[in-house]
Amino acid sequence: MSPQAPVVVVRNLSKSFGDIKALSGVSFDVHAGTVVGLLGPNGAGKTTLVRILTTLLDADTGSAHVAGFDVLRDKARVRPVVGLAGQYAAIDPVMTGRENLVMVARLYHLPRAEAESRASELLMRFGLTDAADRQSDTYSGGMRRRLDLAASLVADPRVLFLDEPTTGLDPRGRMELWAMVRDLVSDGMTVLLTTQYLDEADKLADRIVVIDHGRIIAEGETDELKGMAGGTYLTVRVNDLSSVEPVRCVLAQEGDGPAMVDDSSGEVSVPLARGAAKLAGIVRRLDEADIAIADIGLRQPTLDEVFLSLTGHVASDDGSCKQTSTEES
Ligand SMILES: Nc1ncnc2c1ncn2[C@@H]1O[C@H](COP(=O)(O)OP(=O)(O)OP(=O)(O)O)[C@@H](O)[C@H]1O
Ligand SMILES: [Mg+2]
Numbered sequence: 001m002s003p004q005a006p007v008v009v010v011r012n013l014s015k016s017f018g019d020i021k022a023l024s025g026v027s028f029d030v031h032a033g034t035v036v037g038l039l040g041p042n043g044a045g046k047t048t049l050v051r052i053l054t055t056l057l058d059a060d061t062g063s064a065h066v067a068g069f070d071v072l073r074d075k076a077r078v079r080p081v082v083g084l085a086g087q088y089a090a091i092d093p094v095m096t097g098r099e100n101l102v103m104v105a106r107l108y109h110l111p112r113a114e115a116e117s118r119a120s121e122l123l124m125r126f127g128l129t130d131a132a133d134r135q136s137d138t139y140s141g142g143m144r145r146r147l148d149l150a151a152s153l154v155a156d157p158r159v160l161f162l163d164e165p166t167t168g169l170d171p172r173g174r175m176e177l178w179a180m181v182r183d184l185v186s187d188g189m190t191v192l193l194t195t196q197y198l199d200e201a202d203k204l205a206d207r208i209v210v211i212d213h214g215r216i217i218a219e220g221e222t223d224e225l226k227g228m229a230g231g232t233y234l235t236v237r238v239n240d241l242s243s244v245e246p247v248r249c250v251l252a253q254e255g256d257g258p259a260m261v262d263d264s265s266g267e268v269s270v271p272l273a274r275g276a277a278k279l280a281g282i283v284r285r286l287d288e289a290d291i292a293i294a295d296i297g298l299r300q301p302t303l304d305e306v307f308l309s310l311t312g313h314v315a316s317d318d319g320s321c322k323q324t325s326t327e328e329s
Contacts (some may be wrong), residue, residue: 005068007159007190008053009031013062014214015048022048022216024212024261025062037190037205039198039307045214046194047086050163053192054084067158080108083157085165097128097147098135101154108155122150126180132247142173149180158323160184164195166200198304210310218310229306234272234282237295241266250285254278257309269305272298289301 001218015023019288024293026242030036038046051057053064055075063070069077087141091100098119105115123132131139140283145165152160162181166174181204185191201208202222210218211227232257244261247268251259253273255270262268270277279298286293301309 005032006030007067008036008192009063009065010049010053011063013049013052013059013064015045015052015057015059021214023052023059024058025113026211026214026216027062028216028219030190030192030210032190033185034206035185035193035204037208038192038194038211039196039201040194040207040211041196041311042049043213044211046211048214049211050084050161050192050194051088054082055079056084056163063243073144073300080155083152083155083160084163085145085152085161087161090151091136091144091147093205094135096133097123097136097139098132098142099148100147101151104151104154110138110154122153126150127176129279140173142176145169145173145177146180149177153184159190159192162191162198164194166195166197174200193307198302198307210307212311218306225306225310229271229301229309231301232272232298233269233301233305234279235267235296236286236293237265237267238291239266240292241290244268246287246289246291250282250289250291253284254282260305260308266294271305271309272299 008030010029011027013023013026014021014274026045026049028036034086038049040046047236048057052059053066053071055078056070063072066078067081069081069303071078074112092103095103101119101122102115105118106112110118125131126149128146128150131143136144140145147201149162149165165181166177178200181191181193192203193204205222207219207221209216220228234251236251238244238247241263244263244266248259248261251268251270254272256273257271258266258268276298283293283296
């Protein structure tokens with residue numbers, strides 16, 4: 001295979017469960033040595049897609065190839081080249097970390113001595129050497145995820161599928177796992193990861209495929225997706241929460257899209273296509289309405305805002321304004 005040929009090729013893939021269309025005509029590629037982030041909310045079809053690509057589930061129509069092999073017709077050839085760390089860790093809780101890895105290696109027909117040295121190497125790589133001989137149900141969530149990742153690498157796969165690798169981890173656990181994925185990619189691994197976390201896709205993926213209700217609704221590099229969300233955003237923060245609604249009112253009228261309110265932080269954001277040109281006028285209007293601004297600034301959209309604007313699952317905002325300039329609530 002030439003270095004340019006995609007390692008994962010998905011074409012027009014569909015899968016239904018009864019009346020539920022889990023995937024409808026999904027097509028995309030993953031190129032060698034890159035990370036594609038499949039980003040979508042609960043029920044979008046992410047796990048269904050990963051299960052099809054790793055031969056655990058058959059698609060209804062369409063095709064998919066991994067490392068040149070057809071995932072529907074050539075399962076036996078696909079299995080040795082894919083690694084899967086699933087959404088629900090596939091670890092035997094009553095076995096130690098080491099026993100789990102040796103067992104997986106034996107399932108791949110590695111001789112015992114080789115299975116044991118592979119297990120030791122992976123335990124070391126994922127910071128589990130000290131806990132290696134403890135039953136794995138005593139592991140923390142982060143350790144369990146690392147063990148699961150190690151297990152997915154036992155057979156030295158060419159493509160790694162990570163289904164929501166950091167769901168349920170604390171911020172430190174997430175960062176540790178991200179660093180491990182980055183290390184694997186810098187060693188040449190090709191990765192398809194699914195996530196509901198936009199920052200995770202932003203941090204790890206070269207390209208992002210946004211999926212919702214089984215369909216791809218956008219695809220691109222992080223910056224391209226941010227462009228789709230309307231370029232620059234304006235954020236205004238107030239200390240007095242009773243000012244949030246009047247601020248929202250001004251921004252909804254002046255901005256180029258719905259104004260989004262974060263009540264907990266007192267922040268209101270709105271897309272602003274010609275940000276700098278409009279800023280002075282907005283500051284003047286807020287000043288005339290006697291609103292004390294704690295902070296105001298232009299920034300790039302977050303991937304959360306990108307997703308919300310693409311899916312339309314955005315805090316509803318009809319642009320209307322209540323006259324709240326003086327009343328207290
Ligand atoms: N075995 C099944 N039987 C019936 N329905 C299923 C089955 N597997 C998935 N579904 C349905 O297909 C849709 C897609 O599910 P899937 O698990 O792929 O979503 P997901 O994007 O992985 O969601 P999550 O983020 O919650 O893991 C959902 O509506 C789900 O209920
Ligand atoms: Mg899932």
